[in-house]
Amino acid sequence: MKISEVQEKILKLKKEQDICILAHSYQSREIVEIADYTGDSFQLSLMAQKTPQKKVIMCGVRFMAETVKILSPEKTVILANPEAGCPMAEQMDKQMIESIKKDFPDYTVVAYINTTAELKTVCDVCVTSSSAVKIVNAIDNKNILFIPDCNLGDYVAKQVKDKNIKLLHGGCPIHAGISVKEAKDAKAKYPDALLLVHPECIPGVVAEADYVGSTSGIMDYASKSDAKEFIIGTEMSIAEHLQYAYPEKKFHILSKKLICVNMKITSLVDVLNSLKGAGGEEINLDETTIRDARKCIDEMIRLG
Numbered sequence: 634m635k636i637s638e639v640q641e642k643i644l645k646l647k648k649e650q651d652i653c654i655l656a657h658s659y660q661s662r663e664i665v666e667i668a669d670y671t672g673d674s675f676q677l678s679l680m681a682q683k684t685p686q687k688k689v690i691m692c693g694v695r696f697m698a699e700t701v702k703i704l705s706p707e708k709t710v711i712l713a714n715p716e717a718g719c720p721m722a723e724q725m726d727k728q729m730i731e732s733i734k735k736d737f738p739d740y741t742v743v744a745y746i747n748t749t750a751e752l753k754t755v756c757d758v759c760v761t762s763s764s765a766v767k768i769v770n771a772i773d774n775k776n777i778l779f780i781p782d783c784n785l786g787d788y789v790a791k792q793v794k795d796k797n798i799k800l801l802h803g804g805c806p807i808h809a810g811i812s813v814k815e816a817k818d819a820k821a822k823y824p825d826a827l828l829l830v831h832p833e834c835i836p837g838v839v840a841e842a843d844y845v846g847s848t849s850g851i852m853d854y855a856s857k858s859d860a861k862e863f864i865i866g867t868e869m870s871i872a873e874h875l876q877y878a879y880p881e882k883k884f885h886i887l888s889k890k891l892i893c894v895n896m897k898i899t900s901l902v903d904v905l906n907s908l909k910g911a912g913g914e915e916i917n918l919d920e921t922t923i924r925d926a927r928k929c930i931d932e933m934i935r936l937g
Contacts, residue, residue: 636663639901643667646908653686654904655701657693658848659868659896662877664692664904673849675746675761678704690907691916692899696722698916699750703926706918713907714899715914719747721833724803725781727751733778733801740778740799743769744929745785747805750918754925756780758932762832763847766792771936784809788832788839807893808833811866815888816841819864823885829854830866830887842866855879868893 644667647654655677656668665671670680674697681689681701688709691698696719698712730752734742744756745765753759760768762785769777770793777796779786781803790798808831816838820828827843829851839845844854848867855863855875865872866887875884906912918926 636901639663639905640667643901643905643908646905647690650688650908651686652908653681653684653689655681655689655691655693655697657697657896658852658874659870659893660692660899661870661897661901662873663901664899665874667901667904668692673761673763673847674700676849677701681705681708681710690904690913692904693717694719694722694895695916696747696749699918699926700746700930702916702918703750703753703923703930706920706923710916711907711913712916713903713913717895717899719895721745721747721781721803721805722749722752725752725801727755730755730780737776737778737799739774740776741772741774742778742780743772744780745782748781750922750926752780753929754922756929758936759929760933761847763850764933764937765789765832768933768936769793769796769798772796782833784835784839785832787836788845791836805833807891808867809835810890811835811838811888813837813841816866819885819887823862823864826862826864826883826885827858827860828864828866828887834866838866855882855884867891868896870896 654668656664656671678700682705690711690713692713694717698710702710742756744759746759746761766789769789775797777798779798783800784804786800811834829844830842832845862883864885864887869886869891872884872886
């Protein structure tokens with residue numbers, strides 16, 4: 634069956650069943666094309682709240698589907714591929730952070746949105762990569778425990794210097810795997826290109842960048858910039874999406890290592906099977922988890 638034929642079946646079924654399809658920006662082009670909404674994880678959860686459909690299919694990873702369920706508990710949320718996890722979200726658990734909180738009782742626990750629903754239940758405020766600096770700056774407490782990404786935390790600490798920010802060793806292995814040498818080599822290879830990187834990259838790579846921001850921030854910057862050539866320092870699908878959107882510009886990937894296998898395991902057929910009821914996994918969270926996990930998200934919205 635051709636890709637276009639699968640897409641046609643998906644579009645037909647989602648219309649018949651009144652189902653909303655969400656696709657993270659790191660998804661493949663053929664999935665992005667059949668999605669109702671594409672964006673960062675938190676953007677998608679907000680879109681799911683606003684959409685009239687009572688059932689949504691998440692083409693992303695597990696913590697993203699959980700966030701949708703936390704904010705829209707009345708809706709049926711399906712993760713298109715149950716194997717799609719997130720190494721960063723799974724690095725730290727509730728028991729670990731509860732134990733660390735005992736040693737640092739006067740610290741406000743700030744959790745990156747890339748965390749499990751269970752871990753969010755013991756955190757004080759959530760942040761996205763685009764809102765982290767603003768949110769941390771707005772917190773009354775000077776003492777901050779930032780989890781789980783130490784690279785994003787380091788980026789925030791350098792922007793908010795009046796806070797005492799404690800970091801734990803964690804983060805995205807894909808972004809963190811990019812070396813300073815790779816960044817310098819890419820800049821040397823494409824001297825006319827601007828380097829745009831995600832703050833999940835190590836501090837040395839961030840220091841080489843012309844722009845540092847979230848996935849959506851990188852895409853927005855590239856769209857509005859007068860520059861004609863860019864090196865994209867985040868998941869390589871972003872360079873592909875940008876190339877389709879702005880064919881008059883050039884987009885290079887920073888490294889061939891920038892591929893998220895957890896994002897890429899979701900296929901178009903997974904989406905089709907989820908619509909048929911022959912695949913995917915419904916996300917179920919108990920009322921207590923939803924209530925407690927939502928507190929840190931609501932606090933993010935309040936501060937941001």
